[in-house]
Amino acid sequence: MLSGKRVLLVIGGGIAAYKSIELIRLLNKAGASVTCVLTAAAEHFVTPLTVSAIAGTKVYRNIFDLTDEAEMGHIQLSRAADLVVVAPATADLMAKMAGGHADDLATTLLMATDKRVLIAPAMNVRMWTHPATQRNLATLAADGILTVGPDDGDMACGEYGPGRMAEPAAIRDAVTAALTAGPLAGRHVLVTSGPTHEPIDPVRYIANRSSGAQGTALARALAALGASVTFITGPAAAKRPEGVRVVEVETARQMLDAVTAALPADAAVFAAAVADWRMASERPSKMKKTADGALPVLEFAENPDILATVSKLxxxxxxxxxxxxxxxxxxxxxxxxxxxxxxxDWILANDVRPETGIMGGTENAVTLITAEGAETWPRMAKDMVARRLAQRIAEELA
Structure with missing residues (x-):
């Protein structure tokens, strides 16, 4: 999968540095050779000896330790790799990268490299959501830096939320996507996701329980196979996928307009839970209770059928x-x-009765229905459903 590929791994100084050991092992197992650079802070969490033993290569720690520094060894180190990976990418490292700092070996080689860079952020939830970090993230994205994660989860500090470094397997998959063309290279795939919100008045709306998790997972899986993905989402709770074009909408009519604007596409997957109805006329001000307790009468109109519209073009x-x-x-x-x-062409059916826990949950159980019949898949994580479907799409478009 990664045979002959060379990865330069920069390990930052965070508790998530322990995951870098497993990442090295997974990259080696996939066929990549891994050269590691530890920041001074990283050595408080993993030792150079451990990293070197797992990677099977020399570990670099200080710019002045390079024996060939008179020949600009940090330049050679930064350009000998096919991809530079920063995991964990701490808030400090991201800030230095965004600001163009070069005050140690890690930041110097990141400034000097002419290869693509992939970061796996890891930090406290408050640090991740801080405006400064989000500004730095936007700057790095504009510079072409790839990102994987962070995930939601429990943290060493005892808090919960976004900021937990992506799991090593997910980082390995992101490395693979960055280094291989993939079976969907050159293909444009459109994905809709999440619920739509149909306003009743300025403070109320009609919606459903869709979290957008399945559509988000599918967009990630398609991008990992090399597709150019346009991801059109309603106001979903799920974190938006990286490495794809994201279009935010609110209503069904806005989603249809966005879908139409995104065409042509090689494939379109309509995973959004679009509201079937909207208010025939949105109230211009908040509805109030009446003194006599009379109930309001809501008049509905049917929303456009996005799936049928595109299917019948x-x-x-x-x-x-x-x-x-x-x-x-x-x-x-x-x-x-x-x-x-x-x-x-295809329909993925699932049972969303409340007792299944599927709508808004982390797992799905689907039946793929095609012209040939129905194929029931076992219940599995939504990420696994996404990967399986993405692979089927790649085979269909081959």
Whole structure:
């Protein structure tokens, strides 16, 4: 998978540095050779001896330790790799990278490299959400720096939230995506995700329980296979995927406009849980309770059918159109009928009764319905569903 590839791994000074040991092992197992640079702070969490033993290569720690520094060894070190990875990328390291600092070996080689750079941020949730860190992240993204993570989770400080470094396997996958073209290279795939919010008045809206987790996972999986992904999302709770074009919308009509603007595409996957109805006329001010207790009357209008609209295009229709069917009874039968009615190629049906825990949860159990019939997949993490579907899409478009 990564045979012959050379990775320069910069290990920053955070508790997540312990994960770098597993990352080295996974990269080596995939066939990559890994050269490591430790910051001074990193040595408080992992030892040079341990890193060197796992990597099987010399570990670099200080710019003045390079025996060939008279020949600009830090330049050679920074350019001998196919990819530079920073894991963990602490708030301090990100700030130095964004500001162009070069006051130690790690930051000097990051300034000197002519290769792509991938960072895996790791820090306290407050540090991650701090405006300064988010400004630095935006600067790095504008500079072409790739990012994987961070994840939500428990932290060493006892807090919970975004800031936990991505797991080593996810970083390895991001490295693979950065170093290999992938079966979807050159393909444009459109993905919709999340719920839509249909305003009732300025403070209320119609919505559903979709978290956007499945659509987000699918966008990541498609990008990992080399696709250029346009990710159109309603106001979902899920963190937006990195490395894709993100378009934020609120209502079904806005989502349809964004989908139309994003075409043409080789494939389109409609994972969004779009509201079927909207208010026939949005109230201009907040509705109030009346003194006599009379209940308000809400008049609804049907929203545009985005899946059917794209499926039935006569010009510019994606080669593969995939829909989702969230059902609460007769799942396969209803989804099969929906595929025929909408005119799409595939439908992924799932049972979203509250007791399944699927809508808004971390797992999914789907049945893939095609013209050939129904194929039931076992219940698995949404990331795994996404990878499996992305691979099927790649095979279909091959």
């Amino acid at each position: 006569t010009e510019g229709r994606p080669r593969l159109v995939v829909g989702f069917a969230a059902e609460t009874d007769d799942v396969t039968a209803h989804a099969t009928a929906k595929r025929a009615r909408k005119g799409c």
